Amino acid sequence: MDRLPWAGWHWMIVVGLGTVWILDGLEVTIIGSISDRLTQSSSGLGLTPSEIGLAAAVYVxxxxxxxxxxGYLTDRWGRKRLFMITLLLYLLATVATAFSFNPIYFFICRFFTGAGIGGEYAAINSAIDELIPARHRGVVxxxxxxxxxxxxxxxxxLSVVLLNEGFFAADIGWRLAFGLGAILGLVVLLVRRHVPESPRWMFIHGRNDQAEKLVEGVEHRVERETGRSLEPVNASITIHQRHSIGFGTIVKVAFGQYPKRSVLGLSLFIGQAFLYNAVFFTYALVLTKLLDVPGDAAPWYLVPIALGNFAGPVLLGRLFDSVGRRPMIAGCYIGSGVLLVLTGLLFQAQVLDAVWLTVCWCVVFFFASAGASxxxxxxxxIFPMETRxxxxxxxxxxxxGLGGIIGPLLFGGFVEQGIGAVTFGYFIGAALMIAAGVVEIFLGVEAARKSLEDIAAPISAAQPTVGTR
Structure with a gap:
């Protein structure tokens, strides 16, 4: 799979699997954008700012x-089965959210919507990395x-339109937002039916005949699409096939064999999770409650921030494959943390209005987004295939859990306390990002353009990896 040239087949994988992040972005943004509306009694819910933070924490x-x-079931049952199940759960839960009639029901729906999205992360990321060639893995x-x-x-x-009471009643527009998210999810489901199971997973779990047939079919399709003949495979790896791997074995390998990698993973996730969930679940409240931005105009401020966040990984992504993982990850984490400190100081000095605060956020999250991705x-x-x-x-x-639940809860209360408290929250987020960047400098693993089996040999490998198909 690693030797395949880029072809239309790979684009099908990207579209079928990658679009789930669009759904997650839609979910989180809708809550952030409509948070002010949900605090109004006319919405039918009448949540407090603290309850908005609680809803965000419940989702996370x-x-x-x-x-x-x-994630456990994905390693046990396969990538494809789980990325279909988790998407269906998301669809059902987000439609149910549109019919919320009190805060408790709303929180329950947000919990199961989050469960579907969380399951997607494990199933999708593992499938993507096992299907995309190593030389393109970073940027993709x-x-x-x-x-x-x-x-x-x-x-x-979408929120700007749906929150306009000239088009929709106060208790209707926000409900339609969740319904439209489900429609997008249904389209993704239709495309995803054509994405295959990971041949790496199939081979290790004793389905080698199916894996060989799948890989041969992909090779013929890629040769047909590119007009290029593939080079023969000389390297090999010997695997002891097994139908399942116990949870105890997974834990032992991940934390006994790779403790430094575990510290690295936790550091990177805690830093980015606190920063993003704290800021974006409550950004509309900061604008409306502290900077006097009208509630129906607040979503417009997210558009440039979102585009800056998308531009960061896209424009910097190739450098993660060429310059290398360690310098790029550390640079993005530390750089975004320093920029956030500067933003916090300016915000605390009250020299930033809504427009200039948005400009600062765009710059901060251009780098933070590449780091978070x-x-x-x-x-x-950096972990074996069986545990991926x-x-x-x-x-x-x-x-x-540490950064994403605590962050929104803290910031929900900080908004009620004022600019000084919110600024303190920005400093916490900046410190965690800088700390994660420092950990990357010392513990980072250089995985650019390397086969997954060369980075971490499969648990089932009978001998050291010398190559992979």
Missing amino acids: AGACIGSLVF DLAINGSYWLGAAFGAV SAYLTVSE AMAIAFFYAVGT
Whole structure:
């Protein structure tokens, strides 16, 4: 798979699997954009700013639990089965959210929506890395994770229209936002039916005949699409096939054999999760409550921020494959942290209005977005294939649980306390990002353009890896 030239088949993988991040961006942005509306009694919910933060925390908690449950099942049952199940769960839960009639029901729906999205992270990232050639893995992974922000921009624009009471009643527009997200998810489901199972997973789990047939079919299709003949394969790896791998074995390998990599994964996830979830779940409240931006205009400010976030991974992504993982990841984390400190100082001095605060956020998150995307890339590369989905799930769950649940809860209260408290929250986020960058300098693994089996030999390998198909 690593020797295949880029072809139309790879674009099908990118579209079928990568679009889930657009859904996540849409979900998070809709909540951020409509948060002011949900605090109004006319919305039918009448949440407080603290309850908005709680709703965000509940969503993240669902994502953490979902990632662990579905991540384990992804390694056990296969990539394809789980990325279909998790998308269906998301669809059902987000449609149910549109019919929320009280805060408790709303929180429950947000929990299961998050569970579906969290499960997607484990299933999708593991499948992408196992299907995309090594020389393109960095830029593709970053671009796909960065596509979250296309959903964010779409959600912001959509919210402006749906929150306009000239078009929709106050208790109707925000409900339609969740319904439209489900429609997009249904389109993704139709495309995803054509994405195959990972042949790496199939081979290790004793389905070598199916894996060989699948790879041969892909090779013929790529040769047909590119007009190029593939070079013969000389390297090999011997595998002891098994139908399942115990959870105890997964934990022993991940934390006993690779403790430094575990510290690295946690550091990267905690830093980016606190920063992003803290800022973006409550950004509309900062604009409306502290900077006097009208509630129906607040979503417009997210559009340039979202585009800056998308531009970062896309424009910097190739450097992660050429310059290398360690300098780029460390640079993006530390650079964004320093820029956020400067933004916090200006915000505290009250020299930033809504427009200039947005400009500062654009610059900060141009670099932070590339760093955050690289966190998913890192943990999906540096652990053995049998543990890949579970490793993604664990580091996402723990890192996001610590940073993503605490962040929104803190910021929901900070907004109620004023500019000084919010600034303190920015400093916390900056410190965590800088610390993660320092950890990357000392513990980072250089995985650029290397086969996954060369970065971490499969648990089932009978001898050291010398190559892979």
